[in-house]
Amino acid sequence: MKKHEQTSTTIYDLLVIGGGPSGMMCAGRAAELGARVLLLEKNPVLGKKLSITGGGRCNVTNAEFDVRAFLENFPESKEYLFSPFSKFSSKDTIAFFEHHGLPVKIEDRKRAFPKTESAPDVTRVMEHYVRAAGVTVKTNTAVASLKEDSHGTFLVTTKRGASYRAHAVAVATGGMAAPETGSTGDGFAFLRKLGHTIIRPNPNIVPLTTTSSWVHTLAGTTLPLVGIRFFQNGKIALRRKGKLLFTHFGISGPTVLNASFAVSKLLKQGAVEASLDLFPSDDDAALDAKLIALFEDNKNKVLKNTLSDLIPTALARAILSLPALALGEKKVHSITKEERRLLAHTLKHLTFLITGTLGFDKAVIADGGVELDEVDFKAMESRLHPGLYLLGDVLNINRPSGGFSLQLCWTTGFVAGTHIGKNR
Numbered sequence: 196m197k198k199h200e201q202t203s204t205t206i207y208d209l210l211v212i213g214g215g216p217s218g219m220m221c222a223g224r225a226a227e228l229g230a231r232v233l234l235l236e237k238n239p240v241l242g243k244k245l246s247i248t249g250g251g252r253c254n255v256t257n258a259e260f261d262v263r264a265f266l267e268n269f270p271e272s273k274e275y276l277f278s279p280f281s282k283f284s285s286k287d288t289i290a291f292f293e294h295h296g297l298p299v300k301i302e303d304r305k306r307a308f309p310k311t312e313s314a315p316d317v318t319r320v321m322e323h324y325v326r327a328a329g330v331t332v333k334t335n336t337a338v339a340s341l342k343e344d345s346h347g348t349f350l351v352t353t354k355r356g357a358s359y360r361a362h363a364v365a366v367a368t369g370g371m372a373a374p375e376t377g378s379t380g381d382g383f384a385f386l387r388k389l390g391h392t393i394i395r396p397n398p399n400i401v402p403l404t405t406t407s408s409w410v411h412t413l414a415g416t417t418l419p420l421v422g423i424r425f426f427q428n429g430k431i432a433l434r435r436k437g438k439l440l441f442t443h444f445g446i447s448g449p450t451v452l453n454a455s456f457a458v459s460k461l462l463k464q465g466a467v468e469a470s471l472d473l474f475p476s477d478d479d480a481a482l483d484a485k486l487i488a489l490f491e492d493n494k495n496k497v498l499k500n501t502l503s504d505l506i507p508t509a510l511a512r513a514i515l516s517l518p519a520l521a522l523g524e525k526k527v528h529s530i531t532k533e534e535r536r537l538l539a540h541t542l543k544h545l546t547f548l549i550t551g552t553l554g555f556d557k558a559v560i561a562d563g564g565v566e567l568d569e570v571d572f573k574a575m576e577s578r579l580h581p582g583l584y585l586l587g588d589v590l591n592i593n594r595p596s597g598g599f600s601l602q603l604c605w606t607t608g609f610v611a612g613t614h615i616g617k618n619r
C-alpha cells in the first residue's frame with residue numbers, strides 16, 4: 196500500500212473530524228442545507244460508541260421539554276447552553292428520530308429510548324441521514340493534524356498522509372471516556388496546538404472501587420433503594436439515595452455513577468468512606484421493630500437464613516460474617532438485645548473505604564475539554580479561530596447520566612451544522 200495519498204484539490208465547505216453522534220449530526224445538517232461536506236472517521240464504522248450506549252438500548256435524550264429545567268442538569272455550564280438548546284432541544288431530538296422512522300418511548304426519570312430498544316438502530320438512522328444528505332464519508336481515516344492557513348481555510352492531514360482543505364472544520368473527536376471506541380483525546384491535541392485551553396479530563400459517570408473483599412463477593416447484587424453517604428475526615432461530604440449495584444471491584448448503579456464525579460474530587464483531597472443505609476425509609480426505632488417482629492416469627496432458625504427475608508441472601512451472609520458482628524451461625528432466640536441493636540445499626544451504617552474509580556476505560560463520560568469561554572455558543576464556533584467548530588464531548592461540560600450527554604451532541608451538532616450550512 197502506498198504510504199502517501201494525494202492531496203485533494205476540492206475545498207470543502209465543511210470537514211468534520213469524528214463520526215460519532217455530534218459529528219454525524221453536524222455533517223448531515225450542513226449537507227442537507229447544501230454544504231459540500233467531508234466526514235473523516237478513524238474507525239472502520241461510524242458511531243462505534245453510539246452503538247453501545249444505554250446498555251445497547253441508547254438513552255437517546257431526556258424528555259424534559261422545559262429548556263431551563265433541562266439545563267439544571269448542567270450546573271456549571273447552563274448559561275452557555277441556553278442559546279443552542281433554545282434552537283435544538285430534546286423535543287426536537289425526539290421529532291428528528293420519529294421523522295426518520297425511529298419512534299421513541301419515555302421511561303422513568305424522563306429517559307428516552309428508541310422503541311426498538313436498539314442503539315445500533317440510532318447509529319443506522321444517523322448514518323443514513325449523513326449519506327442521504329450527500330456527505331462524503333471516509334472511514335479508516337485517522338486525522339493526524341489540523342492547521343489554519345493564511346487564506347482562512349483549514350488544512351487537515353491524515354495519518355496516511357492525505358490532505359484536505361475546508362472553509363470550516365468541526366472537531367467532533369469525543370473526549371477520553373471508553374477509549375476503545377476511538378475517543379482517545381486526539382481532538383484535544385489538535386486544539387491545543389491551535390491555542391485553545393484544554394481543561395484536563397477526569398473520568399466521570401464511572402463505577403467506584405473498594406478493597407473491602409466482602410463488597411466484591413456481592414458482585415451482581417442490586418439494591419433498589421439505599422441511602423449512601425460519603426464521609427471525609429469523619430464528616431458527611433455527600434449524600435445520595437437510589438439504586439445501587441455491587442460489582443467485582445466495588446459499587447455502581449445510577450446513584451453511584453452520578454456521584455462519582457464529586458467522589459473523585461474528594462479522593463484527590465484524602466480518604467473517602469462510603470456508608471450504606473439499607474433501610475433509608477426507616478429510622479433506628481422502626482428498623483429495630485422490624486427486626487423484633489422478624490425474630491419473633493423465626494425464633495428457632497439460624498440468623499443468616501432469617502435476615503434474608505429483609506435483604507438479599509448474599510448481602511445478609513456478608514453482613515453477618517463481618518468481624519464486628521460474626522452472628523451468622525447463631526440461632527435467632529440466642530441473639531441478645533445488644534446484638535440485635537448492633538445489627539440494626541450496621542444495616543443503617545454499612546461502611547467501607549472507597550479507593551478510586553475504574554478510570555477512563557469504564558467511564559461513560561469524562562469532564563474536561565475546551566474551555567467554554569473560548570466558544571461562541573450561538574454557532575458552536577471557536578472564538579479564537581472563526582470557521583472552527585467544537586462539538587459534543589470535546590467541550591468541558593459536566594452532566595449526569597440520563598440522556599443528557601447525547602442531547603448535548605445532537606444540539607451542538609445541529610446548531611453548528613445549521614450555521615455552516617446557512618453561511619457558506
Ligand SMILES: Cc1cc2nc3c(=O)[nH]c(=O)nc-3n(C[C@H](O)[C@H](O)[C@H](O)COP(=O)(O)OP(=O)(O)OC[C@H]3O[C@@H](n4cnc5c(N)ncnc54)[C@H](O)[C@@H]3O)c2cc1C
Nearest residue numbers: 213215216217237248249254338369377587588598600601
Ligand atoms: C458505555 C457508554 C454508554 C453510554 N450511554 C449513554 C446513553 O445511553 N445516553 C447518553 O446520553 N450518553 C451515553 N454515553 C455518553 C455518549 O456516548 C457520549 O457522550 C457521546 O458518544 C459523545 O459523542 P461525540 O460525538 O462527542 O464523540 P464520540 O461518540 O466519542 O465520537 C468521536 C468519534 O471521533 C473519532 N475520532 C477520534 N479521533 C479521531 C481522529 N484523529 N481522526 C478521525 N476520527 C477520530 C472516534 O473514533 C469516534 O468515532 C455513553 C457512553 C459510554 C462509554
